[in-house]
Amino acid sequence: MVQAVVVSAPAVLSIENDRPMPTLRDNSLLVKVVSVGLNPTDWKNGLRSQPGVTVGCDYAGIIEAIGPAVQKPFRVGDRVFGSVHGCNPEQPSDGAFAEHIIARADLATVIPENLTFQQAATLGVSLVTIGQSLYQTLRLPPPPPTIHPEPTPSASAPAQYILIYGGSTSVGTLAIQFAKLSGYTVLTTCSPQHESLLRTRGADHIYSYHDTSTPQRIRSATADQLTLVLDTISTPETASFCGNAMSSHGGDYTALLPGSPVPREDVRSRWTLAYTAGGYEFLFHGKRMPACPEDRDFTVEWLATATRFLAEGVIVPHPVRVGDGGLNGVVNGLHALREGMVRGCPWGVLFGLASCWGVWLSDRRVGIWGVLPTQRWVNGMLQILMMGGV
Template structure:
């Protein structure tokens, strides 16, 4: 019987045997090849009830196409994208399993230039960037860039979402400022960041203000904690601006519009988040599907590159250790990836 990484008790997870999931009409049945880890994986696994399959990012091969799927997928296609892990609506739905059932409209065919390992890093981060930069901050789209550059700050540029955000913001014609640890400066510069600042440096706020000359009015915060919101509030123009974060944190300024996105709205269904129910947003699913299709073109052309991969051992069993490493803050500038076939 196939294996999957499942919440086995509150705060505990293990690899168990699990039947192949039932295929919903709007989904693909995918034989999973590679999976990639995100902070939301360990956070959800720690707080969700037992029985749910964990994991969001994957790549694999289509085994079967749901009868309601409109996108042109066929058996044998290499695909990647985002599947909702720790999903109370459908406990079978997570990515960390030998078979997964992603919603077809949120997936893309893997460009020939990318390996399964690289492709597995893309789904959650790409959709999250789409929501933050384009749905929330209303940046110029990457296929219709600005004629004259404007400033945007990506706080947390070396995160898996941050590296994608830098590249999309550059494609959209912006001058990109970013923050990260000094050890990751070369990474973010290689992806197009115009100016990089060490957020740990006591002079970082002043350095950004000196660079921006009171013209920074757009900020995307991929870290989304109280300290990052405070930092961002200190560098935004005295005239105000827009700040968008990946969680519900706010800049402590009345003249700054504090916005936030929760990536899971991309699935277009009600979901349990932080102990409450977030209502379905069909418009977010429509946007996410369109943005993934657009992103696929840039990935195929090599204009957007995946986050650096660190391939771990022991497949799904290795994921258990990787989740703990993420929780302990041991991962920086790399995406932990595991090949499912390596599971003991």
């Protein structure tokens, strides 16, 4: 039996202490979880999901068993990271927030030696999302296989611009780095206290999203040539902001959530859904989503590429902080994400599909990186009633 964070009643998350050990599948891995990352999608799906499902997507851990159909050269004892389909009504045990989980082998990756479990646990959803948004949807050219430390762009080559709205999110800091590898001049937005972080990640131009003149300043700075936008926040307000910054000739905008297109007919608005990387049909908010084998094939290749850059130190993971807690800290962290309590985090990654919140599980001790309430409050938070809309 294992412990897990589950939806125990409509809109209620709690810890179940006697969850059955998940059954190994042919193409999967049995993983003992060491670290998990908390994402806004986790609490949002927790609000909508039926009771009995396990919550969570991002994990890092140690392989304990390998399915007979697995083709990748994993070994028992390997350190691995990835993402799973949490809150899945058709596979209720699939969530990441448990002591042992079943993970798809094709979407799992050996953790590079230079990364900790805590760092790796922030990467699963973020890397899939960046691959889908930058390279499948916006069609950026892939990074070259060999990265030179000090690239010297041609003086005659026109600048290629991309705006990454919400650069201080986990998706944002990674997307900035990959867009730079692909040869783009990166513009981004954040609060002033996060500018130094984004400078270290390679952002060329940083703007305050609080300033109402910023969209026009971006349009002027890019000589009306900004045609590519990744919006990691994905609200009607941010879509409007991005639309006002984009070229008067139109362009492509991609979001991480549905329902907030740019209000311009000459801008093609799309959104990505990391769950399609599994390559199978699934239910999403009551709607059956078709299988996308091309997404699965792309993601397998993309994760190998992205992990190589991480192993070489070319790409740097999002910052994390580690504190104390208990397994109930997972539930507490989801509550904090929903209530906006992560805004005080030095890296300010409340938004986006991955945040700086993560949890380190080891011998039933949990460390949480992010903004922590008091230890007494963490240990007492065994159950959170999630009320209201998204």
